[in-house]
Amino acid sequence: MKIPKQINTYCPFCxxxxxxxxxxxxxxPARSLSWGQRQFxxxxxxxxxxxxxxxxxxxxTTKKATLILECTECGKKHVRSWPRTKRxxxxx
Ligand SMILES: [Zn+2]
Known part of the structure; x- marks a missing residue:
């Protein structure tokens, strides 16, 4: 599935x-000095x-995706879950 780089959508801050x-x-990437990683x-x-x-x-056979949406007016980010797709x- 293809998604454009820029979309028009609702900004909960604006x-x-x-x-x-x-x-x-x-x-x-895993932090090499975190307690869990050292233990592992x-x-x-x-x-x-x-x-x-x-x-x-x-x-x-598929994975769910998470999109990060950054508002071009206020610069804040929010996330949107995306349905299962292969690619x-x-x-x-
Ligand atoms: Zn905004």
Missing amino acids: RKHTAHKVRQQRKN LRVQKGYGSQPRSEQRTFAK LRVGE
Whole structure:
């Protein structure tokens, strides 16, 4: 599914329809010094298997997406969930 880079939609801060810049929310890289990540790396060291079992089978073939909408008038951002799609392209 293709979504334009800029859409006209409701801004809850301006309380009216304005132009919004669209981008897709991506997963941030793991912080290497956070407590959970240090614990994970320590448990993974040496012999033995994974601390948690790896998921091999997936029931769903698609993923839900989250769009970040940035208002061009006030500059504030809000998010919108997007229905399940195999592939999402913003700005094409
Ligand atoms: Zn606004």
